[in-house]
Amino acid sequence: MVTTIDPENRPFVSEASVSVEIETEGMTLNIGPQHPSTHGVLRLVAKVEGEQIFNVEPVLGYMHRGYEKLAEVRTYPQVTTLVNRIDWVSGFANEIPFMAATEELMEIEVPQRALYIRLILTEMARICSHFVFNGAYPLEIGALTPLFYAMEDRERVLDLIESVTGGRFHPNFNRIGGIKPAAGAGPTTKKDIQDLPIGFYKETQLAMEKILAAADKFEDLVGGNEVFRARTKGVGVLPYDIASSYGVSGPILRASGVKFDLRSTTDYLPYKDLDFEIPIGENGDCYDRWYVRLQEIRESAKLVLQAIDAIPTGPLQTKVPKVIKVPKGEAYVRAENPKGEMGYYVISEGGLGPYRLKIRTASFSNISVLPWILEGVLIPDLLAIMGSFDFVLGDVDR
Amino acid sequence: MNDKMIQPETDSFFDEIANNFTNVSNDYRTIKISIKSSDWVSTITKLKDEHGLIFFSWLSAVDWTNEVVTGEPPKDKVEECFEILCCLSDIEYGNLVIVSTKIDKKNPTIDSLVDVYVGANWHERESYEMFGIIFEGHPDLKKLYLPDHFEGFPLLKSYELLSREVKPWPGEVDVEAMPDDESENKEQRKEE
Numbered sequence: 001m002v003t004t005i006d007p008e009n010r011p012f013v014s015e016a017s018v019s020v021e022i023e024t025e026g027m028t029l030n031i032g033p034q035h036p037s038t039h040g041v042l043r044l045v046a047k048v049e050g051e052q053i054f055n056v057e058p059v060l061g062y063m064h065r066g067y068e069k070l071a072e073v074r075t076y077p078q079v080t081t082l083v084n085r086i087d088w089v090s091g092f093a094n095e096i097p098f099m100a101a102t103e104e105l106m107e108i109e110v111p112q113r114a115l116y117i118r119l120i121l122t123e124m125a126r127i128c129s130h131f132v133f134n135g136a137y138p139l140e141i142g143a144l145t146p147l148f149y150a151m152e153d154r155e156r157v158l159d160l161i162e163s164v165t166g167g168r169f170h171p172n173f174n175r176i177g178g179i180k181p182a183a184g185a186g187p188t189t190k191k192d193i194q195d196l197p198i199g200f201y202k203e204t205q206l207a208m209e210k211i212l213a214a215a216d217k218f219e220d221l222v223g224g225n226e227v228f229r230a231r232t233k234g235v236g237v238l239p240y241d242i243a244s245s246y247g248v249s250g251p252i253l254r255a256s257g258v259k260f261d262l263r264s265t266t267d268y269l270p271y272k273d274l275d276f277e278i279p280i281g282e283n284g285d286c287y288d289r290w291y292v293r294l295q296e297i298r299e300s301a302k303l304v305l306q307a308i309d310a311i312p313t314g315p316l317q318t319k320v321p322k323v324i325k326v327p328k329g330e331a332y333v334r335a336e337n338p339k340g341e342m343g344y345y346v347i348s349e350g351g352l353g354p355y356r357l358k359i360r361t362a363s364f365s366n367i368s369v370l371p372w373i374l375e376g377v378l379i380p381d382l383l384a385i386m387g388s389f390d391f392v393l394g395d396v397d398r
Numbered sequence: 399m400n401d402k403m404i405q406p407e408t409d410s411f412f413d414e415i416a417n418n419f420t421n422v423s424n425d426y427r428t429i430k431i432s433i434k435s436s437d438w439v440s441t442i443t444k445l446k447d448e449h450g451l452i453f454f455s456w457l458s459a460v461d462w463t464n465e466v467v468t469g470e471p472p473k474d475k476v477e478e479c480f481e482i483l484c485c486l487s488d489i490e491y492g493n494l495v496i497v498s499t500k501i502d503k504k505n506p507t508i509d510s511l512v513d514v515y516v517g518a519n520w521h522e523r524e525s526y527e528m529f530g531i532i533f534e535g536h537p538d539l540k541k542l543y544l545p546d547h548f549e550g551f552p553l554l555k556s557y558e559l560l561s562r563e564v565k566p567w568p569g570e571v572d573v574e575a576m577p578d579d580e581s582e583n584k585e586q587r588k589e590e
Contacts, residue, residue, distance in 0.1 A: 265492025
């Protein structure tokens with residue numbers, strides 16, 4: 001699809017036409033929907049003038065699965081299966097706010113040990129998500145090697161998640177009032193207490209030490225690369241006030257210099273008992289967005305190491321009724337997911353399933369800023385900027 | 399508890415909101431302000447300018463009705479209306495407010511928030527295609543997820559979920575016995 005743009009009202013004159021005096025016609029460039037540098041199918045309709053973009057319109061909906069409608073015809077325990085698949089790179093972390101919201105409505109106190117296991121697995125999911133980013137982002141701007149290192153290190157964490165939950169990407173491990181008895185922990189009889197697998201703490205410790213070493217390796221390999229720095233520094237600068245009015249959250253907001261992390265302000269998991277830093281960026285450019293996520297890998301690994309030291313003994317489940325009915329009420333619980341703020345607004349009418357479930361996903365709001373940030377950038381920078389937003393289309397389209 | 403943690407000022411923040419607005423509730427630690435639809439933009443502007451809620455979290459709607467095609471209907475009689483919800487937050491202490499208003503289903507119109515928060519743009523488009531709510535003053539109110547030729551508003555309670563029409567969900571009937579339940583039963587049978 002090519003449209004001609006009135007040369008009199010051309011918003012940008014490309015440098016080529018100034019220096020070499022070649023007339024460039026404005027045209028509409030369709031990027032996608034097949035996998036334009038990212039995880040899922042997003043289509044961009046970009047109006048370009050030479051190499052410069054002056055208007056971009058994302059076209060969504062290729063992955064729309066209608067989870068909000070599907071949740072209305074399911075019972076509360078069945079919804080967990082759905083929410084796993086929203087952001088499939090960090091499936092476990094998606095379950096937490098839904099569980100917290102439902103438990104808030106049912107006024108259930110979850111045992112500390114279950115909360116700690118949730119915390120450990122959530123931080124592992126964050127490490128997975130950030131490793132995928134750390135592998136995919138250099139790939140998008142031309143460096144192939146980091147991907148292989150990233151996948152190797154992510155596999156260590158996925159193995160640990162699998163050893164506990166039995167699933168790599170979609171654990172479906174949380175239950176209302178606690179967690180499911182862990183996989184691989186002895187015979188499955190009701191009498192034996194099923195807990196974390198034998199040797200889990202030692203394996204985790206070894207893996208986290210390797211993760212910390214891998215983070216250092218990535219800092220040298222990617223951050224020390226001259227080409228990577230040139231492609232990302234000063235590119236795609238996002239001021240914090242623009243970010244917050246678009247609802248951009250998570251590492252992207254922190255890269256713009258805002259020290260705001262829901263893990264430190266809300267108590268959906270026992271983060272207040274543990275010690276961690278909130279890394280922030282200075283310039284809000286692509287490089288900062290990469291660097292904040294790299295540092296978050298370290299903080300998450302440290303959180304896991306602290307949590308396996310501090311984890312209390314005790315039950316994994318509170319007593320809940322066999323058929324779960326949630327009392328009438330409305331609650332919103334949000335959590336700091338790898339991609340940003342994820343929240344569930346649960347409206348219960350006292351039935352077996354939610355009357356309405358509003359799912360607030362991070363990537364949806366994060367990429368709503370794309371038309372603003374891509375205005376006036378060059379096409380090669382489009383990939384650098386889009387990649388730095390680290391969105392998953394399942395998280396955008398729900 | 400370590401010193402680095404920022405303590406949420408939820409209690410004092412709730413007092414601040416309760417003193418400045420009427421119809422404020424704080425059930426299940428979710429602060430909710432219920433307002434008239436004519437005060438929609440002015441209230442939200444006030445929250446942004448005077449109470450530091452500069453982060454636009456989300457906007458959505460609820461279809462309140464007793465005539466439900468998919469899912470369970472509410473047990474009590476509810477007033478037929480669309481409830482519009484808007485969630486705002488700050489980016490310092492984690493204070494959060496849900497603003498709610500009710501509009502008539504026969505005339506589902508409300509002022510757009512795009513001039514207050516640019517981020518409302520996509521959320522309003524989503525509510526438009528899912529519920530048919532018209533946001534007046536929206537710069538480009540068209541479908542967001544659904545194809546252009548799609549008919550109907552999927553999140554309305556009167557909209558049938560096609561997969562459930564084709565094959566009804568077995569629900570609780572589907573629950574299979576756990577393997578150890580069977581073994582226990584066998585043991586019991588042996589004992590018997």
